[in-house]
Amino acid sequence: MSQQLWLRCEKKEFERRSALTPTTAKRLIDVGFEITVERDEQRIFKDSEFEAVGCKLTANSSWPTAPVHVPIIGLKELPASDEPLPHTHIQFAHCYKKQGGWSSVLARFHKGGGTLYDLEFLTDATGRRVAAFGFHAGFAGGAAGLLAFAAQRNGEKLARLEPYENETAMVNHVKECLGGSGKGVRALVIGALGRCGRGAVDIFRKIGLDEDDILKWDMAETAKGGPFQEILDVDIFVNCIYLSSFIPAFLTKEQISASGTSRRLSVVVDVSCDTTNPFNPIPVYDINTTFSDPTMFVELEQGLPALSVISIDHLPTLLPREASEQFSSDLLPSLLELPQRQSARVWTDAEKLFKAKLAEAVEAEGLFTVTAA
Numbered sequence: 001m002s003q004q005l006w007l008r009c010e011k012k013e014f015e016r017r018s019a020l021t022p023t024t025a026k027r028l029i030d031v032g033f034e035i036t037v038e039r040d041e042q043r044i045f046k047d048s049e050f051e052a053v054g055c056k057l058t059a060n061s062s063w064p065t066a067p068v069h070v071p072i073i074g075l076k077e078l079p080a081s082d083e084p085l086p087h088t089h090i091q092f093a094h095c096y097k098k099q100g101g102w103s104s105v106l107a108r109f110h111k112g113g114g115t116l117y118d119l120e121f122l123t124d125a126t127g128r129r130v131a132a133f134g135f136h137a138g139f140a141g142g143a144a145g146l147l148a149f150a151a152q153r154n155g156e157k158l159a160r161l162e163p164y165e166n167e168t169a170m171v172n173h174v175k176e177c178l179g180g181s182g183k184g185v186r187a188l189v190i191g192a193l194g195r196c197g198r199g200a201v202d203i204f205r206k207i208g209l210d211e212d213d214i215l216k217w218d219m220a221e222t223a224k225g226g227p228f229q230e231i232l233d234v235d236i237f238v239n240c241i242y243l244s245s246f247i248p249a250f251l252t253k254e255q256i257s258a259s260g261t262s263r264r265l266s267v268v269v270d271v272s273c274d275t276t277n278p279f280n281p282i283p284v285y286d287i288n289t290t291f292s293d294p295t296m297f298v299e300l301e302q303g304l305p306a307l308s309v310i311s312i313d314h315l316p317t318l319l320p321r322e323a324s325e326q327f328s329s330d331l332l333p334s335l336l337e338l339p340q341r342q343s344a345r346v347w348t349d350a351e352k353l354f355k356a357k358l359a360e361a362v363e364a365e366g367l368f369t370v371t372a373a
């Protein structure tokens with residue numbers, strides 16, 4: 001029998017991304033997969049685009065009625081509920097690091113006998129994630145930073161951000177807000193060799209910043225230890241590091257105050273968003289900002305130039321089409337191994353992790369099965 005796969009709709013507000021795209025669905029169909037797609041007006045791809053490549057369309061939110069042997073693929077968490085989950089689900093579940101409500105999410109799998117393959121923990125042989133949204137997080141973060149810079153230059157605060165139809169629309173809009181090009185703007189990206197960092201560097205190039213005005217820092221450049229004067233000497237600072245342990249702060253309020261009116265820096269984009277992490281290397285703010293109110297101003301003494309921070313933790317949503325295409329094509333080699341998931345390493349490792357987390361949840365929820373004497 002051919003491998004079946006069911007793409008469910010997303011229920012989170014503003015979420016227009018999709019785990020499968022018409023491109024990757026076609027690649028799977030070409031090798032014999034049967035793909036069912038729930039109709040979804042919120043998704044950036046039209047239902048008809050999936051139909052055109054041979055997917056079977058079905059009603060929105062109908063996955064609970066899917067045959068139990070059909071894996072369900074989606075991106076974000078399922079809406080909260082106590083309903084048992086008998087299917088195999090491939091998605092981000094955000095329940096393996098003891099996030100709020102983690103054990104009740106896993107308890108649903110225990111009660112239903114289903115399996116969770118968490119997309120965040122599908123890794124290659126070296127332990128690196130097979131698919132992540134980083135590049136477009138950095139790209140969209142850089143764009144938001146440029147828009148905030150343009151607004152501040154006009155004495156305004158950046159208004160609500162809306163997802164763009166595609167990358168060209170985003171690039172054109174940012175250029176227009178900057179008066180045609182970003183020439184003359186100076187930016188520093190820390191974590192520039194990573195996924196997010198490469199995305200930030202890419203948008204700065206596409207907006208027309210001079211190559212010499214895009215400072216690209218990674219481990220070697222921060223090894224001397226912060227805080228760094230170089231951050232105060234650019235217009236936009238984008239933080240894209242993967243924080244794994246304590247590091248000296250990159251930027252501090254004392255340093256900003258001491259620089260007085262000579263500071264050039266006007267926007268900080270914290271793509272890494274380690275906002276509430278005690279080791280946050282940018283301890284000048286403590287909230288996550290949102291698409292409806294993308295910037296917050298750092299509280300400074302009167303008379304100092306404004307400094308705003310963007311700390312949105314779901315930036316790729318601003319570019320749903322390209323972000324989905326990239327994520328889904330990175331996931332494709334693993335999906336092609338789905339029929340062999342009992343033996344293919346990427347899936348057996350993910351299942352092992354699921355079982356370990358499930359056992360922890362069973363204990364936390366007191367769900368032990370009572371066996372008859």
Ligand SMILES: NC(=O)c1ccc[n+]([C@@H]2O[C@H](COP(=O)([O-])OP(=O)(O)OC[C@H]3O[C@@H](n4cnc5c(N)ncnc54)[C@H](O)[C@@H]3O)[C@@H](O)[C@H]2O)c1
Pocket residue numbers: 132133134137190191192193194195196197217218219220222240241242243247270271272273312313314315316
């Ligand atoms: N805001 C969002 O919407 C969003 C979306 C995706 C990812 N993220 C976050 O962005 C961060 C980066 O993700 P990624 O996929 O790009 O990671 P990555 O591992 O691909 O890249 C991280 C880079 O940071 C560098 N780095 C680490 N510590 C550093 C230091 N002290 N100084 C200089 N460079 C340092 C690494 O060498 C690497 O090049 C993660 O925390 C991730 O959770 C945020």
